[in-house]
Amino acid sequence: MNRLVLLGTGALVGVVLLLVGWTWLLDAVIYPNQVVAVVEGKEIKGEQYISRTRLNRQQMINNYYQSYSEYTQMRQFFGDDPRLQQQYFTVMAQIEMQLDPEYAAEYTVNQLVNEELIKLEAAALGITISDADFAKSQEELFGFFPNGTPTPAIFPTTLPTSTLSAQQFSLIGIDPTATPDIDAESTEEGETPETELETATLEPTRTSEPTTAPATATQTTGPSPTPLPTATAYTQQLYEENLATYYSSYQQEIGVRPQDLEDAYRTLLLREALKDQVTADLQPLQEQVWARHILVSTLEEAEEAINRVNAGEDFGDLAIELSLDTGSASVGGDLGWFAKEVMVEPFGNAAFALEIGEISEPVESQFGWHIIQVLGHEERGLSQAEHEQLREQAFLVYLDGLREKYDWRIEDSWRNMAPETPRIPSSLLQ
DSSP, X not given: OHHHXXXXXXXXXXXXXXXXXXXXXXXXXXXXXXXXXXXXXXXXXXXXHHHHHHHHHHHHHHHHHHHHHHHHHHHHHHOSOHHHHHHHHHXXXXXXXXXXXXXXXXXHHHHHHHHHHHHHHHHHHTOOOOHHHHHHHHHHHTTOOTTOOOOOOOOOOOOOOOOOOHHHHHXXXXXXXXXXXXXXXXXXXXXXXXXXXXOOOOOOOOOSOOSSOOTTXXXXXSXXXXXXXXXXXOOHHXXXXXXXXXXXXXXXXXXXXXXXXXXXXXXXHHHHHHHHHHTTTOOSEEEEEEEEEEEESSXXXXXHHHHHHHTTOOHXXXXXXXXXXXXXXXXXXXXXXXXXXXXXXXXXXHHHHSOTTOBOOOEEETTEEEEEEEEEEEEEEOOHHHHHHHHHHXXXXXXXXXXXXXXXXXXXXXXXXXXXXXXXXTTTOO
16 A cells, blocks of 8 residues: 555656646747747747737736726716726726737737838838937937937927808808897997907006015024925936846846847837838828718618708707717717718718718618718818827738738747736736
8 A cells, every 4th residue: 555655646746747847848948949920931939929928918917007097096086987987997898808818919929920021121121220229219218318308399280270161051050141249238338348358457466565575684583494305317327227127127027038128119110110101291181071970770760860851850950869879969960070981981981972961871880870961071180199090000001011012921839828927916807
């Protein structure tokens, strides 16, 4: 019996050691050297892929922390508002979904392929990021400006200045020739209408003697003022220490190699440089329509609504009465100005095909049936954020073209080595 116990114990220990050894072999040797993708003959290995996936997961967790922090701050002002909860909980739920190991890993392997395509295309166009450019950008990222804070560039915004026609005024129920009706009784001789602005210069009213003593007086009582702390100068040495701490913390706490951090940032700069060249001629202008709509659940309801409009009922009043789109119904179905790509495809295509004042046939989307009326159609100036979004959309289309231009493939091996860390702390999960 003793021999059997010893043999069984030894066998169990051997199996455990074998499993531990196999796990170590997978993590330290096999997975890091497996090929997860190939782009024009260049192999992307598991070590880079695992490290980048962890980096992406940490960035998602940082976004989760930020959303959670914003939510807790907003609760102090608005309490447990259901709409506020829904807004932030939806964002945080999306981040939790993106942290699914397979989702995050698939995103990463495609990201690495795209980055290799960007490097190839940038090289073909003569676009490079020098070490000096990289160092300067990294300094700015850490708020270190040895040559002084740069002056931000001014974005040449062309604000929309739509001039509405008489037809458009009639569609929205406004008479542009109407003048304000001023009560005649309030404009008797010697009196000033309430609409006239005051032109007198107001002097400040002194309600008490000044509390500050003249400059020549000597203060003899009271505590001495506390000196303000002197800010520590942000020196080159302090910057380098912060940079080293940043790299080492990612490696020790998350398992992201310093070279992968640097490569990710260098490629981001290269991506922006390539995007700048690709979208250089993209002006901050965009074709947009101004439209309103009525959303109903069935085709029969949509046809009935069109019949009522054709019979002379006001479109805005019908939107208030019938529309299931609670966001726009209260303002007569008005959606404001929008680009074609912003809306679901059937709605966008229908809206952009209409003339001003024209009412569409019933348009079906996943939300129901729409009756659309276009109130305006023109090229409009974009804000800096809108222009950047337009540039990004154009660059993504360009990037899809690079997948057709170059030879690449993704292996199935990435599925077996998808890391599950780092994770959102359980204390923060909903």
